[in-house]
Amino acid sequence: MVEEFAFDNTEERRKNRQNGTGWIEVIAGSMFSGKSEELIRRLNRARIARQKVQVFKPKIDARYSVEEIASHSGVKHISKPVSKTSEMMAQIEPDTQVIGIDEGQFFDMELIDAVNELAANGKRVIIAGLDQDYTGRPFEPMPQLLSIAEFITKTHAICVKCGGTANYSQRTVESEARVEVGASDKYEARCRMCFVPHSDAPTPL
Ligand code: ADP
Ligand code: ZN
Numbered sequence: 326m327v328e329e330f331a332f333d334n335t336e337e338r339r340k341n342r343q344n345g346t347g348w349i350e351v352i353a354g355s356m357f358s359g360k361s362e363e364l365i366r367r368l369n370r371a372r373i374a375r376q377k378v379q380v381f382k383p384k385i386d387a388r389y390s391v392e393e394i395a396s397h398s399g400v401k402h403i404s405k406p407v408s409k410t411s412e413m414m415a416q417i418e419p420d421t422q423v424i425g426i427d428e429g430q431f432f433d434m435e436l437i438d439a440v441n442e443l444a445a446n447g448k449r450v451i452i453a454g455l456d457q458d459y460t461g462r463p464f465e466p467m468p469q470l471l472s473i474a475e476f477i478t479k480t481h482a483i484c485v486k487c488g489g490t491a492n493y494s495q496r497t498v499e500s501e502a503r504v505e506v507g508a509s510d511k512y513e514a515r516c517r518m519c520f521v522p523h524s525d526a527p528t529p530l
Pocket of ligand 1: 354355356357358359360361362363395396397398480481482483484485491514
């Protein structure tokens with residue numbers, strides 16, 4: 326009996342759990358809706374539980390410091406900038422349990438197969454990203470990621486014009502480029518009633 330209790334299979338159980346099924350979580354919404362905050366909250370909890378976490382972001386997002394993801398409220402987490410999906414995949418270590426990806430909308434379409442593969446290999450993958458561009462069109466590959474995710478969180482900001490539920494990122498500078506990196510200097514949160522699908526003057530303070 327004593328021998329039976331003394332048998333420690335902790336390592337074996339840990340390994341089995343690691344190789345179990347993973348899953349995909351997507352956090353999608355407009356700018357200022359708290360996507361990065363929510364991603365960082367989940368990553369911090371995983372790290373507290375001693376899980377191995379790796380975090381990536383696309384190189385295109387140059388706001389704040391390079392080796393970090395940062396929320397508009399100032400919360401930060403270390404992260405590796407990558408220029409494409411294959412570069413991210415090459416850096417993922419076999420014993421990593423949780424993978425965080427910020428600004429998912431700036432990745433190439435290969436991200437869809439890649440995160441499916443990671444989840445199939447037992448990893449928890451959490452992707453945050455803008456679901457719509459400044460004209461309100463779905464922002465690929467986020468729609469596809471929303472389709473394949475086990476768990477979806479839609480975040481909202483507060484409309485700066487009327488206080489309603491903001492689902493849109495209103496561009497407030499003249500530009501027709503789909504990707505125009507910026508924060509409150511170039512965008513504001515607006516609801517369906519207050520949003521216009523082109524540049525508009527910023528709401529006065
Ligand atoms: P996202 O990643 O979705 O752009 P962040 O997590 O970076 O969002 O930032 C969320 C923070 O943005 C909020 O906690 C708040 O401090 C700030 N913020 C700025 N404008 C707004 C707004 N109109 N509604 C809500 N939060 C806002
Ligand atoms: Zn509004």
